[in-house]
Amino acid sequence: MSRVTGVKAPANDGPRVTVRDRVRDGLRAEGIYKIFPPLTRALDGVSFHAPPGRVVALLGPSGCGKTTLLRIVAGLEQASAGTLTMDGEPFDTIPAEKRDVGFVFQNYALYPHLTVAQNIGLALEVRGVKRDEREVRVRRVADRLGLAKVLERKPAALSGGEQQRVALGRALVKEPRLYLLDEPLSNLDASLRDRTRGELKAIFRSVEAPVLYVTHDQSEAMSLADEVMLLCEGHVEQSAAPHLLYQTPESLFSATFVGSPRINVWHALTTDSSLDGEGVRALAPPGLPESNEWSVCIRPEDVEVMRTRAQGAWQADVLLAEPLGGRELLTLRVGQLEFRALAAPIEGASSVWVRWPAGKLHWFPKGGRRHQPPAVWDTLVAGGLLLQA
Amino acid sequence: MNRRRLAFGAALVLAILWSVGPVVWQFLTALKPDAQITHTPLVYLPHPPTAEHFAAIWERKPFGIYLLNSTFIAAFATVLCLVFAAPAAMALSRLRARDRDGVLLAFLVLSLFPPILLLFPLYEAVRGLGWINQPIALVIPYAALHLPLAVWVLESGFRAIPVSIDDAARLDGLSAPHRLVLVHAPLSAPAIVTAAILVFIFAWNEFMLAVTFLTRDHAKTVTAGIASVSGASLYDIPWGPLCAAITLASLPLFFLVLVFQRRIVSGLTRGAVKG
Numbered sequence: 001m002s003r004v005t006g007v008k009a010p011a012n013d014g015p016r017v018t019v020r021d022r023v024r025d026g027l028r029a030e031g032i033y034k035i036f037p038p039l040t041r042a043l044d045g046v047s048f049h050a051p052p053g054r055v056v057a058l059l060g061p062s063g064c065g066k067t068t069l070l071r072i073v074a075g076l077e078q079a080s081a082g083t084l085t086m087d088g089e090p091f092d093t094i095p096a097e098k099r100d101v102g103f104v105f106q107n108y109a110l111y112p113h114l115t116v117a118q119n120i121g122l123a124l125e126v127r128g129v130k131r132d133e134r135e136v137r138v139r140r141v142a143d144r145l146g147l148a149k150v151l152e153r154k155p156a157a158l159s160g161g162e163q164q165r166v167a168l169g170r171a172l173v174k175e176p177r178l179y180l181l182d183e184p185l186s187n188l189d190a191s192l193r194d195r196t197r198g199e200l201k202a203i204f205r206s207v208e209a210p211v212l213y214v215t216h217d218q219s220e221a222m223s224l225a226d227e228v229m230l231l232c233e234g235h236v237e238q239s240a241a242p243h244l245l246y247q248t249p250e251s252l253f254s255a256t257f258v259g260s261p262r263i264n265v266w267h268a269l270t271t272d273s274s275l276d277g278e279g280v281r282a283l284a285p286p287g288l289p290e291s292n293e294w295s296v297c298i299r300p301e302d303v304e305v306m307r308t309r310a311q312g313a314w315q316a317d318v319l320l321a322e323p324l325g326g327r328e329l330l331t332l333r334v335g336q337l338e339f340r341a342l343a344a345p346i347e348g349a350s351s352v353w354v355r356w357p358a359g360k361l362h363w364f365p366k367g368g369r370r371h372q373p374p375a376v377w378d379t380l381v382a383g384g385l386l387l388q389a
Numbered sequence: 390m391n392r393r394r395l396a397f398g399a400a401l402v403l404a405i406l407w408s409v410g411p412v413v414w415q416f417l418t419a420l421k422p423d424a425q426i427t428h429t430p431l432v433y434l435p436h437p438p439t440a441e442h443f444a445a446i447w448e449r450k451p452f453g454i455y456l457l458n459s460t461f462i463a464a465f466a467t468v469l470c471l472v473f474a475a476p477a478a479m480a481l482s483r484l485r486a487r488d489r490d491g492v493l494l495a496f497l498v499l500s501l502f503p504p505i506l507l508l509f510p511l512y513e514a515v516r517g518l519g520w521i522n523q524p525i526a527l528v529i530p531y532a533a534l535h536l537p538l539a540v541w542v543l544e545s546g547f548r549a550i551p552v553s554i555d556d557a558a559r560l561d562g563l564s565a566p567h568r569l570v571l572v573h574a575p576l577s578a579p580a581i582v583t584a585a586i587l588v589f590i591f592a593w594n595e596f597m598l599a600v601t602f603l604t605r606d607h608a609k610t611v612t613a614g615i616a617s618v619s620g621a622s623l624y625d626i627p628w629g630p631l632c633a634a635i636t637l638a639s640l641p642l643f644f645l646v647l648v649f650q651r652r653i654v655s656g657l658t659r660g661a662v663k664g
Binding site: 075076096099102105106110112122170 | 556557558564567571572575576
């Protein structure tokens with residue numbers, strides 16, 4: 001999905017740029033492998049595309065290879081196999097010093113002996129940007145990030161939030177070809193993290209380069225990214241827009257990793273025309289493909305909770321009710337199946353009636369990809385999985 | 390508890406006497422008139438103190454030139470040594486622990502060889518190059534001989550710099566020499582000062598090569614110069630002028646260490662306790 005942008009006007013005083021249409025394709029990775037000796041496969045054939053101006057979040061649990069992937073893109077690690085291209089040109093042959101990426105480190109990695117202004121301006125100084133221009137650019141970035149008052153301070157004299165912004169400023173001031181952020185918010189406290197997340201989103205909207213954003217926090221990925229790439233044990237589990245990743249997870253891993261509170265999973269075996277597991281039995285929808293074991297999932301907010309008996313509903317014991325403002329997070333049990341529901345307050349009731357509406361269910365055969373049920377299931381199993389007498 | 394402290398204090402006093410005693414004795418001897426130096430019973434304090442030995446050494450020998458030569462040679466050797474040691478230490482500090490320890494051990498083993506093994510080959514080389522009585526004949530060997538020490542000290546300092554700062558500097562476009570000068574050096578100043586002072590002291594104190602390669606009086610360093618202080622006859626040891634010369638030669642080092650004392654301690658203990 002390449003995109004052709006307009007002709008870039010040559011700068012008046014700069015070197016003459018040949019006027020031509022520049023294909024701005026962004027970053028492409030093809031089949032990236034990384035094997036750490038002796039046999040640890042950190043990355044197992046990762047491919048992706050980060051178009052200009054788009055934010056791609058690399059999401060996954062710790063150890064899934066997301067930081068390794070980011071370091072390979074930056075040139076700080078060598079891939080064992082695979083290629084990287086930037087705007088159609090080879091990227092992996094360029095040494096890290098010349099890749100022109102803006103990298104924000106998890107621990108910020110500020111230069112402790114330099115002032116904030118020097119920290120931000122060092123990259124420009126190395127590139128030979130003239131002092132006057134350097135000062136203008138540093139000040140512009142500092143104003144934007146609210147650092148104007150601390151420009152002459154050393155990093156040790158800054159708060160965590162300020163240090164984080166200096167790290168960001170150091171990346172922004174270069175106006176690089178690519179932004180790489182490695183869990184930039186993970187060292188901030190909760191309220192500061194929320195605020196900075198909003199600021200980041202505004203900044204990302206204004207940049208033209210692709211942004212790769214590594215995080216293990218799914219809410220960060222969902223709120224910041226145009227596309228979320230979910231990594232698991234070195235491979236791409238699923239790559240999709242945040243709402244699609246949430247609505248149509250392609251695997252049990254995607255379903256359980258994304259979403260808070262976690263999705264409910266019922267492990268059931270198919271026997272004849274029913275599903276049976278964890279002390280719960282339900283009618284199997286007609287045409288359910290043969291697979292010994294199914295994981296049937298539903299998000300807590302999709303579980304219907306009723307105070308009175310309803311058709312197709314299970315009676316569930318209330319194990320725990322956690323008030324969350326207007327709603328309650330209920331931990332419920334049917335048979336041996338425990339699951340959670342996000343519902344209107346039940347005012348201390350010890351048992352409720354619940355339905356898992358068929359239209360909200362996600363079906364995963366054991367070890368396989370999502371099974372997209374035919375639309376007809378919604379009507380056939382209207383009101384939810386039917387409990388067999 | 391109290392007795393332990395007392396014992397510790399006593400041990401400390403003994404250690405100080407042991408190391409400072411000879412220096413003080415030498416200084417006192419330098420201030421004594423000739424008759425009191427070899428007098429029995431011992432004369433502890435000079436009465437009255439005299440500066441005649443200092444004056445004598447300054448008159449009889451070009452002592453100022455010795456000091457200048459020593460300063461020049463030790464300073465250049467130190468700079469040369471650090472110029473080579475710093476990049477090596479930088480590279481070593483980023484190696485995997487297993488590989489790094491092998492190399493460091495090799496450096497240590499190298500530095501265990503007695504320098505006298507090198508004396509004759511070096512002499513041949515120096516003579517062949519026509520460097521007898523030239524400062525360079527000492528500058529290069531001094532720098533080379535103390536390279537392992539400097540690498541060890543610098544490496545422990547550089548290793549304490551987080552790798553991510555190094556990475557950040559690379560991505561800011563800094564080449565390896567740039568990083569060494571702009572990031573590593575300022576961040577491990579104590580290690581650099583320590584290495585510099587240690588190399589300087591060793592170069593300043595070196596005697597064997599100096600006395601072999603420098604024969605002309607005006608080319609001599611202070612150690613070689615002191616050795617050439619002679620008495621009235623072959624059997625006369627000029628204790629007074631010798632002690633005065635040694636005292637004068639020690640003063641620059643004394644002040645150097647005094648000024649940088651704090652940095653040396655933090656440089657030597659760096660990396661000893663890693664958080």
